[in-house]
Amino acid sequence: MAKKKADAKDLKDEKKREQVVELYRTRLTHLKRAQVFVKEDRMAQAVDSYNKYLGILALYFDTTEDRLTPSLFDAEKDMTELLLISHAYWDLAKAYDRSPNLQRDCLRCLEQFMKFSIGFKYQHVNAQIIRKFNNKKQAHNPKAFEAAYHKIQISAKRCYVATMCFGFEHEKTEVLRHFKLKIAKHELGLDFIDFYYTHSPRLVDFLSQKPVLKFAFNTFIARPLLSTFVFLIRPHVYNQKTHS
Structure with missing residues (x-):
């Protein structure tokens, strides 16, 4: 009886994992959709699509979105994905910065953006993204974005x-x-x-x-x-x- 229960559990876990893997294959669809929404300045829809993309990644690695970290990925094989993740957090940080009530979410996404930038070959590119944004004086909380630039480009x-x-x-x-x-x-x-x-x-x-x-x-x-x-x-x- 115990063996049958264990086998049933293993089968259930295997099916669940297959569903997660299938969902994982759709992640870039949500990412591309989010990027289109950003270009169209439809930030609410962009935020929703980016969160779906990051949520799928978190589910695939059996963690939560706020616990996503570069250590979950292969720094060489997954370099493109790591760059995409950093840019997802960058767009989310800018979107949350627009609302005074979402500054905590903005800071968290900036922190994730820095985490997925520092130490990688594209670190300088991401630093330039912040500097250009800062030079345009678009941030509602400029000190936070200036600090992020300093940490990525200067303090590294x-x-x-x-x-x-x-x-x-x-x-x-x-x-x-x-x-x-x-x-x-x-x-x-x-x-x-x-x-x-x-x-x-x-x-x-x-x-x-x-x-x-x-x-x-x-x-x-x-x-x-x-x-x-x-x-x-x-x-x-x-x-x-x-x-x-």
């Missing part, structure tokens, strides 16, 4: 070329991180940071595929130039830290 500790040359924990890499925080207070500094994050990942990826060229670039160009630059800015950077 990744420094591609310096890390390639010296390592992530090297003192020179740390000086350059502090320099980035300092220049981020100015518009020209932000422009430089945006330029750096646009081109440096491509350079590092290219060199990683050509070991001999990478050795030559590091030895004769990058390390000497960065070492000289760090020597020149280190006193000012650390003085700035002392007075902050």
